[in-house]
Amino acid sequence: GEVDFSDILGQEFAKQATMIAVAGHHNILYIGAAGRGKTMLAMAIPKIMPLMSKEERLEISKIQSICGLLPKDCALVKARPFRAPHHTISASALCGGGQRPRPGEITMASGGVLFLDEFAEFRPNVLDGLRQPLEEKCIRITRLGGSYTFPADFMLCGAMNPCRCGFYPDRSRCHCTPGDIARYRGRISRPIVDRMDICVEINARESIKMEKGESSISIREKIMQVVEIQRKRFAKSTILWNAQMDAQMILRYCQLLPEDEQFLQEIYVQKGMSVRSLQKVKKVARTIADFSNSEQILRPHLAQALSFRVMEEKYWGGESNASTRH
Known part of the structure; x- marks a missing residue:
């Protein structure tokens, strides 16, 4: 159920x-x-x-x-x-x-x-x-x-x-x-x-707050607001979701502030990330910014998107062979 x-x-x-x-x-x-x-x-x-x-x-x-x-x-x-x-x-x-x-x-x-x-x-x-x-x-x-x-x-x-x-x-x-x-x-x-x-x-219960968490209904309402933002953003295109953006759309809708772009590029080089991984981070950061109703992707949004990659690195190693992968 x-x-x-x-x-x-x-x-x-x-x-x-x-x-x-x-x-x-x-x-x-x-x-x-x-x-x-x-x-x-x-x-x-x-x-x-x-x-x-x-x-x-x-x-x-x-x-x-x-x-x-x-x-x-x-x-x-x-x-x-x-x-x-x-x-x-x-x-x-x-x-x-x-x-x-x-x-x-x-x-x-x-x-x-x-x-x-x-x-x-x-x-x-x-x-x-x-x-x-x-x-x-x-x-x-x-x-x-x-x-x-x-x-x-x-x-x-x-x-x-x-x-x-x-x-x-x-x-x-x-x-x-x-x-x-x-x-x-x-x-x-x-x-x-x-x-x-x-x-x-999924760690051992990192913080057992015994009070009940937020309900699914209230979470869905927040999600619907983000869906609305995406509907408006992609009204003239064939896609519905941030995850579906191609390289052109990422350039258009996931612009970073110059210092954040530089910050991301440094991580990209340091970790030997693939271009696909870099695009993934930007698309996820776009959704996180949408939750804050922020047109501009800011450093905290980017940092959170990057935090969702830590496990991937820990479990499957770096991406030094990025150039050979499709």
Whole structure:
């Protein structure tokens, strides 16, 4: 069942990250030991997903209907899709395929969220099938009978343990060797990690504030304000979300103050970031600035966007080979 945000105690950093991801349609990856509430956070997403515009509702209903998911007595969908396939899924069931090509989970999740729990347990070739649709927002399936294109415009949410046993870095419980840990994380290829906009570690309850947190309804209201800002910003273009901006749009809508641009360039060089990572940081910073209703991206917005990359670096190392990756 769905979880209300107010039921999740502590985890303020991860909750904030989730709110930003949903508002700007950014892909998010939760990393944390078993039983830390990664799945609970993801299950709280449906109740904060922005309401659909008329056009979106029609579009999503059309897709759901093609996928055979719309009940007979139902003309239009009531909510955005939230799909959570099991990690044993095949490549064609996830991305679409078969002799007579049928849409997969990524098409069923279009307009909503695709949640992959136990992210590192999916077969590597299955995860790598997400690379093209994450870029192009659709999936092309070529068969002898011709080529099929299905929409696949979803927000990806992944959750994974830090190691196979799930208890790292608690050495009293985790006996994985450094090699085991590296192999486990290596199941997720660098290009897939590169396509995650926000990476958060779910720590042991860092601050148990016993009072209830903010409710999903109130969080959704804040998200809707950010969605409004994006609707106005992209009114004359074909995109809806900050996460979908291309290089030209980033230049136009994610301008930094000269000293902040210099600050970011220094980090870019120092950490050997890829251009894709740099663009990701700017797009996430744009969404964070939208929450402050600030036209200008400021240093705190940038700093927060960069904080969502710390885990990626800690788990998958620097990006010194950035030039060789696509």
